Amino acid sequence: MAEEKESTSIPLSQAAEAVDPEDPAKSPPRPSSPTTSTRKACCAVLQSWVSRKFMTGCVVLFPVAVTFFITWWFIQFVDGFFSPLYAKLGIDIFGLGFLTSLVFIFLVGIFVSSWVGSTIFWVGEWFIKKMPFVRHIYSASKQVSTAISPDQNTTAFKEVAIIRHPRIGEYAFGFITSTVVLQTDKGDEELCSVYVPTNHLYIGDIFLVNSEEIIRPSLSIREGIEIIVSGGMTMPQVIASMEPMPRKSQNIRLNRMA
Numbered sequence: 098m099a100e101e102k103e104s105t106s107i108p109l110s111q112a113a114e115a116v117d118p119e120d121p122a123k124s125p126p127r128p129s130s131p132t133t134s135t136r137k138a139c140c141a142v143l144q145s146w147v148s149r150k151f152m153t154g155c156v157v158l159f160p161v162a163v164t165f166f167i168t169w170w171f172i173q174f175v176d177g178f179f180s181p182l183y184a185k186l187g188i189d190i191f192g193l194g195f196l197t198s199l200v201f202i203f204l205v206g207i208f209v210s211s212w213v214g215s216t217i218f219w220v221g222e223w224f225i226k227k228m229p230f231v232r233h234i235y236s237a238s239k240q241v242s243t244a245i246s247p248d249q250n251t252t253a254f255k256e257v258a259i260i261r262h263p264r265i266g267e268y269a270f271g272f273i274t275s276t277v278v279l280q281t282d283k284g285d286e287e288l289c290s291v292y293v294p295t296n297h298l299y300i301g302d303i304f305l306v307n308s309e310e311i312i313r314p315s316l317s318i319r320e321g322i323e324i325i326v327s328g329g330m331t332m333p334q335v336i337a338s339m340e341p342m343p344r345k346s347q348n349i350r351l352n353r354m355a
Contacts, residue, residue, distance in 0.1 A: 175199075237300075257321035258291050259312040259336075260304065269293050270325060272318070277305070294325050313339050 172195050179201075180194035208214035226232045254272035262269040271293040279286045287308045294301035314336045316324075323331045 254292070254318050254321075257314055257316045257318065258289070258306075259314055260291055260293070260306050261310065262293065262304065268312070270321060271301075271304070272321060273311070274303075276308070279305075315339050 172192075175198040176192065176194040178194060179197040183190070183193055183197075209218050222235075225235050254274060256273050258271045258273045259268050260271055261267065271291040273289050274292050275290045277288050277290065279288050288305040289308050289311055291304045291306050291311070292301050293304060315338070316333075316336065320331075
């Protein structure tokens with residue numbers, strides 16, 4: 098009996114290293130061979146290369162896809178104005194409604210440029226401005242369309258402006274819309290009404306800034322709108338001022354209007 102007990106006793110060190118055939122997870126790890134390590138390194142490099150090239154393809158195709166999608170949507174949207182009319186006449190030609198819409202817009206431009214057309218348009222605009230809620234949408238939309246109109250008038254953006262806002266050393270893009278003379282006890286002060294967009298071009302703040310404190314860059318109105326709409330991604334690397342830079346003053350006359 099003593100011999101049997103001695104033969105069945107196993108040291109703890111050997112028991113810890115024993116392999117359980119029923120549970121491979123408890124088996125001791127096998128040393129990795131150089132071939133396995135090389136294969137893992139190659140897989141990691143290949144995966145990284147594939148990921149970079151895939152993201153490069155996404156970056157290249159994303160603006161193209163968005164451009165085509167918006168263009169296709171715009172064509173279908175404009176085509177939908179006159180396509181039902183041609184469908185009732187039994188004419189099914191894709192794009193005919195779009196061409197008709199372009200001709201219609203061109204004729205409207207000619208009509209509004211005349212005295213009779215401008216009068217009718219003014220009366221219709223007067224009614225729209227009297228309507229609640231709708232007048233705000235119309236005013237914001239007209240401000241943007243008037244700013245990029247080739248026939249700019251007194252209500253359009255005058256020029257692009259850069260003002261110190263909200264603190265000294267920080268600047269904000271804006272558009273000069275008008276000028277006003279502020280009469281105080283110290284004398285007359287010329288102020289410029291600067292519209293600073295905060296949400297593309299439809300929502301923004303109006304600031305009255307001293308004309309001497311405004312930086313006038315050599316940018317056109319359309320270039321300024323592109324900078325605002327793109328979130329600054331179309332910002333040129335160098336912006337030159339058309340006038341001497343205003344002196345840095347600790348007391349910048351800047352009034353915010355609600």
